[in-house]
Amino acid sequence: MEPEPILAIPPFPGARAPRFATPGGEGIGDPAELLAALASHRVGGCYWGVQTSFPPRGFVLDGTVAPLPGALQWDPEADPWPLLDAADGVRLPDGDPRALLALAAALPLTLVDHDGGDRDAGQDDAAHLLAQHLTGWHWQNPFDGRSLSVLDAIALCGFWRQLIDANRRIHSVLGIAHWKKPTVTPLLWAGAPVPYGRALATMPNDAAVAIWRTRLPKAQTRAIAATRAPIIEIEDGFIRSAGLGADCVPPLSIIVDEEGPHFAPGAPSGIERLLQDGAFPPDLVARARALREAIVAGGLSKYETGATAPLPRPGGDRRHVLVPGQVEDDRAVTSGGALPSNLELLRRARAEAGADAYLIYKPHPDVLAGHRRGLIADHDMAALADRVETSSPMAALIAMVDELHVNSSLAGFEALMRGKRVTVHGVPFYAGWGLTIDKGPVPPRRTAKRTLDELVAAALLLYPRYFDPVTGLPCPAEVVVERLARGDVPHSDLTMSALVVGRRLQGRVRSTLDRWLGSKAIGGG
Numbered sequence: 001m002e003p004e005p006i007l008a009i010p011p012f013p014g015a016r017a018p019r020f021a022t023p024g025g026e027g028i029g030d031p032a033e034l035l036a037a038l039a040s041h042r043v044g045g046c047y048w049g050v051q052t053s054f055p056p057r058g059f060v061l062d063g064t065v066a067p068l069p070g071a072l073q074w075d076p077e078a079d080p081w082p083l084l085d086a087a088d089g090v091r092l093p094d095g096d097p098r099a100l101l102a103l104a105a106a107l108p109l110t111l112v113d114h115d116g117g118d119r120d121a122g123q124d125d126a127a128h129l130l131a132q133h134l135t136g137w138h139w140q141n142p143f144d145g146r147s148l149s150v151l152d153a154i155a156l157c158g159f160w161r162q163l164i165d166a167n168r169r170i171h172s173v174l175g176i177a178h179w180k181k182p183t184v185t186p187l188l189w190a191g192a193p194v195p196y197g198r199a200l201a202t203m204p205n206d207a208a209v210a211i212w213r214t215r216l217p218k219a220q221t222r223a224i225a226a227t228r229a230p231i232i233e234i235e236d237g238f239i240r241s242a243g244l245g246a247d248c249v250p251p252l253s254i255i256v257d258e259e260g261p262h263f264a265p266g267a268p269s270g271i272e273r274l275l276q277d278g279a280f281p282p283d284l285v286a287r288a289r290a291l292r293e294a295i296v297a298g299g300l301s302k303y304e305t306g307a308t309a310p311l312p313r314p315g316g317d318r319r320h321v322l323v324p325g326q327v328e329d330d331r332a333v334t335s336g337g338a339l340p341s342n343l344e345l346l347r348r349a350r351a352e353a354g355a356d357a358y359l360i361y362k363p364h365p366d367v368l369a370g371h372r373r374g375l376i377a378d379h380d381m382a383a384l385a386d387r388v389e390t391s392s393p394m395a396a397l398i399a400m401v402d403e404l405h406v407n408s409s410l411a412g413f414e415a416l417m418r419g420k421r422v423t424v425h426g427v428p429f430y431a432g433w434g435l436t437i438d439k440g441p442v443p444p445r446r447t448a449k450r451t452l453d454e455l456v457a458a459a460l461l462l463y464p465r466y467f468d469p470v471t472g473l474p475c476p477a478e479v480v481v482e483r484l485a486r487g488d489v490p491h492s493d494l495t496m497s498a499l500v501v502g503r504r505l506q507g508r509v510r511s512t513l514d515r516w517l518g519s520k521a522i523g524g525g
Contacts, residue, residue: 006038006097006133007157009142010048010164012186013194015472018145020153021137029135029150031126037151038104041158045080045098048164048191052078054086061087063098064112074098079191081105091118097133099125142471143479163465163474164190166256170232171207172198174224175215183250183467184234186474200227208232210256214331233261237464238410239295239480242305242489252480252489253464262463263408264335265427265443274458275433276448288457291477292417295460298485301394301414303365305484311400314387315358320401323349323385324394324411325363328374337407337426338440342367342374346384348425348439349405361385362397412436413459416452430455 005021038044054072061083063074068091074083080101084090090102094111099121102109109121130136139153140146148156167190176184176196188194188210200209200223208230216224224231237253255262257270268276299308313320325342326333339345346361353359361381367374368390381388389397398404398415406412408426415422416435423437424430431438432446433455450458460477468475469489483489 003095003132003136004097005137006044006100007139007153009157009473010160010189010191012189012473014182014186017142017471017473019140020142021139023137025135025137025139025150027131027135029130031130034130034134034150034154035100035104035126037154038101039106041154041161042081043154043157043161044101044104046077047079047081047157047161049075049077049079050191051082051168054083057086058088059086060089060091061102061107062091063096064091064093066116067091095129095132097129100129100133103129142473143468143475159476160474163187169206169208170210171195171203171229172200173210173234174220175212176234177212177215177248179248180212180250183252183469184254186472187254187465187467188234188256200224200229203227203229208258210234213261230258233257235261235263236302237466238302238413238459239300239464239466239477239484240302242484242487243303251467252469252484253466253477255464257463261331261335262429263332265441266335268445269429271429271458271463272446274462275429275450275455276446278458278462280454280457284457284461285451285453288453288461291460291481292453292456294478294481294485296395296418298481299393299395300481300484301398302410304393304395305487305489306393309396311392311396313358313400314360318356318358319353319403321349321353321357321359322397322401322404322411322415323359323361324404324406324409325361325367325374325376326407326409327364327366327372329372332408332428333426336428339407339425342407343376343380345405345407345425346376346381349423350384352405352423353403358387359385360387360389360397360401362389362392362394408440413455417456429459 007021009017009020052075060068060071061074062068062071067073071091080098084101084105084107087107089108089110091110091112092099092102094113099109099111103121103126110118111121111125112118135150139148139150141148167188170188170190173188173194173196185194209224210232212234235255236251237255239253240251241249243249259273260267260269262269262271299306323346326337328341339348350359364374366372394411394414398411398418398420401420403421403423404412404415405423405425408428412422412424412428413430416430421437423439425439427440427442430436431440432442434449435452435455466475466477466480468479469483
């Protein structure tokens, strides 16, 4: 049998993955450590494969062309690890890379030569198999082409394994717009086609429905309620894209939460659980610090990139306060915003900041474009804000000001990353951990106190999922941050499609009409 690597990149839909391994590794590595890593991460073979049924225990797993009577034939397309968990022994052709998995699982292993003779595998076999299928290969990081150690290659496969396993209980995916699917699909993949729109009538008891709730038709909402199916909420990630979702720019990160949406403080969410009960070892905190520094240096915010040039302070020596508007009917506001409107937020900010503060109001880009609700009448903005900022990037504005007042806007989290004072009037996920001035009704269950980089670790490293627009692979957060900071993000085919042009025109018409109606109401006409 020709040597082949035991590790592979899963065939994620639409991926353009480069070579992961080439022959020529140095054969260096502690055998016990390497086998333990394979077992810990449960990778090797077709680890993304279907999880087949098998006898509860007491069988030999046989991967030869002539299986023993009573043995369970090892399907090479099946996920090997559940089979290895239940098997009492393994029988494989001599040189089969799956033999490494049997050794990693600490199972008795019989090797069969091409003449049919068999023998029990020993220490020499383990060393030979490792050299043939693991340490004798040169591993490359698919995202930047740099060399990977064998242990790092195993850990990267483990990263993909965790994602795939998290998706296995999804029976149906509902509410995903077609223009989002190219980037969302790999992040919801579990080894088979993502079950978009699958009927709920056939859903097993242990399955769940994954939904993008704001896109659900009422009929689907009623159908889910009728089945009482467990719901997995999907939302945009906190480092999303270089461009707006309203312009059909697909997300480079999503949040998939089985406990509840992160912006609804009425019940715990996955990120609240991480912040309240999670462990943050030093290496994770150091990684979060480096990521935060890269985000700040790259001028990144949720939708924007490259805002690194400093802005002048238009108010001179006065204290500068930024007030970011939000979409008023967005779930983040209706669920986690204590204030009902952008106008009320602006009034509160002026009252608390005082007349001496230089107040800058930044309308939400979707509202400004006319796509969503939340427009403040011009006369109200002029009465309360010293400046209305519509063009400067959010990251640059945050860097220029001294503090922020927010309802539940993500800009508050972005400001914390830049060392700014943040007053929060609603209850976003980042409120209540000792980092913000909290004016909203923070749930009393939030008792932990977190450092800034623990917050960053939870919000950007552990909680979201990320898609690499270059390789088409799920990736760590650092890959997306580097791509965005360098401008290495291919443009979506939908960026200037008829759909986008039509939406932009519709938005301009709606925005103009809203402003005209507001001015008529003021004038009494």
